[in-house]
Amino acid sequence: MYAISEDRFVPYAFSRFLTGQVLLPTTGREEALVLVEELSRIAQRLGSKSILLPTDDEAAVFVAEHAATLCGNFVMPTIEPGLPRMLASKRGLSRLCGQHNVAIPATHFARSVNEVLAFARTAQFPMVIKNSEPWVRITVPAVKATTIVESQEALVSLASTWTSEPQVILQEYIPKAYAEDWIFHAYFDTTSNPLVVFTGFKQQSWPPYAGVTTAAIALPNADLAIIATAFCRAIGYRGVADMDWRLDHRDGRYKLLDFNPRVGANFRLFVSESGIDVVRAHHLDLTGRAVPIAPQVFGRRLIVENLYLASRLARGVNQTVKRDYSIGRTELAWFAADDPLPFFVMGLRFAGQILLRLAHLLVAMGKSATTRRRHRSKFRNSVRRL
Numbered sequence: 415m416y417a418i419s420e421d422r423f424v425p426y427a428f429s430r431f432l433t434g435q436v437l438l439p440t441t442g443r444e445e446a447l448v449l450v451e452e453l454s455r456i457a458q459r460l461g462s463k464s465i466l467l468p469t470d471d472e473a474a475v476f477v478a479e480h481a482a483t484l485c486g487n488f489v490m491p492t493i494e495p496g497l498p499r500m501l502a503s504k505r506g507l508s509r510l511c512g513q514h515n516v517a518i519p520a521t522h523f524a525r526s527v528n529e530v531l532a533f534a535r536t537a538q539f540p541m542v543i544k545n546s547e548p549w550v551r552i553t554v555p556a557v558k559a560t561t562i563v564e565s566q567e568a569l570v571s572l573a574s575t576w577t578s579e580p581q582v583i584l585q586e587y588i589p590k591a592y593a594e595d596w597i598f599h600a601y602f603d604t605t606s607n608p609l610v611v612f613t614g615f616k617q618q619s620w621p622p623y624a625g626v627t628t629a630a631i632a633l634p635n636a637d638l639a640i641i642a643t644a645f646c647r648a649i650g651y652r653g654v655a656d657m658d659w660r661l662d663h664r665d666g667r668y669k670l671l672d673f674n675p676r677v678g679a680n681f682r683l684f685v686s687e688s689g690i691d692v693v694r695a696h697h698l699d700l701t702g703r704a705v706p707i708a709p710q711v712f713g714r715r716l717i718v719e720n721l722y723l724a725s726r727l728a729r730g731v732n733q734t735v736k737r738d739y740s741i742g743r744t745e746l747a748w749f750a751a752d753d754p755l756p757f758f759v760m761g762l763r764f765a766g767q768i769l770l771r772l773a774h775l776l777v778a779m780g781k782s783a784t785t786r787r788r789h790r791s792k793f794r795n796s797v798r799r800l
Contacts, residue, residue, distance in 0.1 A: 416460060418453075425760040430753050442472065442552035449476065450483050457487030465489045465700055467654075467677060467693065471502040471548035474676035489700050491653035492604055498675035501651075504546045504583045507673055514648050516641070517667040519660070520586035526579045531570065533584055540564045542585040542624060543572070556580035560624040562587060588669070590623055594661040596635060596668070597627070598642040599684050601654050601695040601705075606647045609705040610695045611639050612684030616658075620721040622728045627680045628721040631741065632714040638668055645670075654692045656681070682745050683716035713742035719749060719757070720764045 417426060418436045427435045436456050440449070457464065466488035468474040478498040481490060500506030504521070511518050522537075523546060524530045543561045545551050551558075556576055563569045573580075595616035600608045618629040642657055656678030658671040677693055685691045688706035690698075695705045749757040 416464070418456065423759065423763070425748065425756040425763065428755040428759050430755070442549065446476070446480060450480055453484060454487055463487060463489055465697060467696065469677055469679075471498075471674060471676065472552070474674075475499045475502055475548070478675075491602075491696075491700070493652045494650060497649065497651065501649075501673040501675045502548045504544060507670070508583075510649060511645075511670055514645055516645050517662075517669045519588060519662075519669050519671070522584040524580065524582055524584060527573050527576055530573050530580065530582065530584065534566045534569045537566070537569075537584065538586075539566060539569075540587045541569075542587050543569075544583050544585065546581045546583045550581050554578050554581075556582045559621065559626075562621075562624050588660055588662050588664075592663040594663070595619070596638055596659045596661060597630060597678075597680065597683075598638060598657040598659060599655065599678060599681060599692050600643065600646065601692045601699065602646055602652050603699055604652055606650050606652055608643050608646070609699060610686060610690055610692060611643060612692070612710050613638050614680075614683055614716075618722065618725040620718075620725040620728075622725055626718075626721070627716070628718045628725040630680060630683055630716045632683055632710065632712050634710070634712055641668055651675075654678075654681075654696055679747075680716050680718075682747075683714055685711050685714070687711055711742070715741050715744045716747065717744060718747040720760060 415432055416434045416436055417424075417432055418438050419427060420437070420439045421427075422435070422437060426432065436459070438452055438456070453466075464487075466477055466484065468477050475498045477484060477490060478493050479495050481492070481495060484490065500510060505523055508518060508521055508523075510516075519542075522533050524533060540562050543557050543563055545555055545557060550556070554577075557572075561572075563572060597612075597614040597616055599612040599614075601610050602608050612632065613635040614630050614632045615635075616627050616630045618627070619625045620628045638659060638661075642655075642659070646655055653675070654677045656674040656676065659668045660671055661668050677696075681692050686706070686708040687710075688708035690706055690708070698705045746757075748760050
């Protein structure tokens with residue numbers, strides 16, 4: 415197992431289970447040909463044909479669109495080249511869902527500040543704002559992450575910070591009192607047949623109710639499994655799929671929020687009784703071996719240590735799942751007794767990020783105090799002149 419990373423000190427680089435790390439610093443603005451050449455050089459350095467496993471949307475889109483060139487050096491699922499880009503794009507995903515009668519929250523697309531402000535005049539709040547394309551978050555992000563906006567005034571204030579025309583979606587917010595967040599993971603073979611299918615309930619997220627999973631539990635959901643699997647088969651999807659769904663109790667429908675065409679960060683929540691997760695299924699299938707068929711292990715829980723406390727403090731606990739499943743083994747995102755070093759590196763980096771943000775906040779508060787003193791001084795001088 416080799417990791418291609420942009421930073422020598424990423425926590426997973428210190429795992430004892432990693433054979434090696436290949437540094438490839440990128441900005442997200444490189445020409446495709448440059449990245450293809452870099453990957454070819456990496457393959458030659460490794461000396462054997464390897465399975466290429468993307469771990470973010472941008473990488474998944476790139477690999478699919480350049481598979482014809484990369485397949486000489488790497489093994490990967492055969493997928494329609496433009497499909498991952500459509501799925502990773504909120505605009506493209508909305509179009510596909512409309513074609514296949516898959517529900518999504520009411521969504522409005524905007525490409526300019528004026529369009530956003532015009533929509534805000536008649537919109538219902540709160541609403542959710544997301545960057546419409548995954549690659550926009552690198553180049554010109556309108557928001558750092560999925561953001562809940564509580565009022566028209568808050569949306570106008572947010573729009574005033576944009577230095578370029580945004581590529582955003584304005585999406586209906588399903589109130590937490592009427593919502594359940596669910597996760598679907600699966601691996602599909604070359605005929606879009608699911609070799610493993612998993613479902614789980616998202617208990618907490620960061621930011622609360624809108625962000626990445628910080629706590630989840632593996633629970634059965636046959637209805638969701640049928641809906642999600644049917645959609646993936648209808649569009650001819652192949653490879654690992656990571657999907658976020660929200661059950662809207664107001665109409666009883668599962669609504670697709672995100673489709674990540676690659677392995678998700680919480681994939682280890684899901685295993686079968688044969689010990690197979692989506693990455694193992696991916697590896698077995700692409701190396702010509704059978705994937706053992708076995709039921710999913712339910713009751714497993716995942717906790718992302720560094721974000722779990724923050725989401726708890728922010729009261730980011732989703733509606734309680736009223737199901738008779740006791741919590742089984744808890745899988746921690748970072749700590750493992752037989753491989754502890756990545757956890758400690760993550761802790762150091764996370765603490766450094768917090769201190770850096772506190773420093774920026776103190777500087778901003780200092781500047782604000784200085785500005786207020788200047789305004790008071792000008793006001794007193796004006797009074798004296800009067």
